[in-house]
Amino acid sequence: MDSCVVPLRQGGLSLVQTTDFFYPLVDDPYMQGKIACANVLSDLYAMGVKTCDNMLMLLGVSNKMSDKERDTVVPLIIRGFKDLAEEAGTMVQGGQTVLNPWVTIGGVATTVCPPNEFIEPGNAVVGDVLVLTKPLGTQVAVNAHQWLDEPERWNRIRLVVSEEDVEMSYQVSMFLMSKLNRTAAKLMHKYNAHGATDITGFGLLGHAKNLVQHQKNEVSFTIHNLPVIAKMAAVAKACGNMFQLLQGYSAETSGGLLICLPREQAASFCKDIESEDGLQSWIIGIVEKGQRKARIIDKPRVIEVTPKIE
């Protein structure tokens, strides 16, 4: 699943570890550093691990940058990464930087903990509900923002969205992608979560399918609600099948956690997250008896979301 769990030689402890690296997608290097850090840590948080013991940073610096570009951009990326690591209560000690044609940013997050500090993802039971902790649509928003400078593509979506909408959804996306899923990881313990995954490159349904396949019980996931960053559902529709946002396959970066929670605890979970982080979560579906399939119903309810940016 999202992190590997390796039993250690030291009595009862496990190593929980994950790595992730990717290419820049926003034009603000400091925010890009934060997003990369949040994205790596999210794999630990999906396991209910709330304390990361160490991070390594992996950086590929483009050989096509001028010295001046490099000296401007790289320290900002590093600062963003380190600042968010600090916010997460951990530190970046170690890593490597190489020259590469493309800029790459990523890291490794590691925790050593006893079994009660992480939550195996495979214990969903019939009657659980599915909670999502961030709205969908970051990829659509980032692309729409790029298209402001590409008239041909912009013409495809200008009837459904204004420049201001796009600028706003881009800011909202950067805010969301750089937001830690740490509070959710902590509350997974309080509210007896039965498993979780984080939503990234395969989209909501892609990751839901992966999670359901790892279930011990014969269950299936049915998703009824799709919280989406405001206007991005319309943009996705205007682009035809390109994003597959409402089909559940639009990639997210540093997306929310999808969590299986006992039904009677889910509302409290969402309320707690909102009061701690100021961010909404949503009950988006249910766990039913089934053959480990995940699906979105035919006409899901699209919830338009405009998070307040701090």
Next chain:
Amino acid sequence: MDSCVVPLRQGGLSLVQTTDFFYPLVDDPYMQGKIACANVLSDLYAMGVKTCDNMLMLLGVSNKMSDKERDTVVPLIIRGFKDLAEEAGTMVQGGQTVLNPWVTIGGVATTVCPPNEFIEPGNAVVGDVLVLTKPLGTQVAVNAHQWLDEPERWNRIRLVVSEEDVEMSYQVSMFLMSKLNRTAAKLMHKYNAHGATDITGFGLLGHAKNLVQHQKNEVSFTIHNLPVIAKMAAVAKACGNMFQLLQGYSAETSGGLLICLPREQAASFCKDIESEDGLQSWIIGIVEKGQRKARIIDKPRVIEVTPKIE
């Protein structure tokens, strides 16, 4: 130094962790996988850590490869990496693969251990000797091998080396680079090593300078002997200042450990390694009183080495 050491919340344990990734340098993907694995682990071995608890593999697959090339090359790299991890008594659990203009191969090695399982690198004392566990010259050999197909460059060295010599030194280099420094790590404990580093991109003297700067005592390193893969000193000389091999700056990949050992124990250390691994080590210098400088004497003794390939 070579690995980061992070004290853990669990009584007395530390996380020892390192990451490394680079670009292919040999044309055999299976061997390249082994070399990448040996290179990552070497940072742990330099800390006297002989047990790695987990490895992650980091792979960048070139977007310029055809599907067929990709399907042939990538599984071989992965197999090489995993095979050597197994030889090292560890496992590859986790990692990530991305598309990239260049092929990149690397990994993360992690150990959780009590303080007596690793050796801080900064405790050299006057009277210690410096031991090197692999000969120098891998970069020279790899380059010379490439030049077999580049007549202009080959002409620069053909007077000092035959095609057979170059082919042999290339095979020797692949063998050496894919050799684990694990026995050395184990014997560092038996023979009370006072610190070590592994020789990679900055060359022997580059890494010696780094190690000496981390010493607690006021010491300096003086290097008298340079064990070099047979003929590679002559090749390096024929290339002028290009490699800086005899100046100590020729890059190595997955090079040997440079270890500070009590003088009276160094010979036994070398003998033990040879009987366990079938590989020679050399006393190449001494630790003297000084201001944390490292140098190679004016006319070092060059030891021509032809290891027996298993």
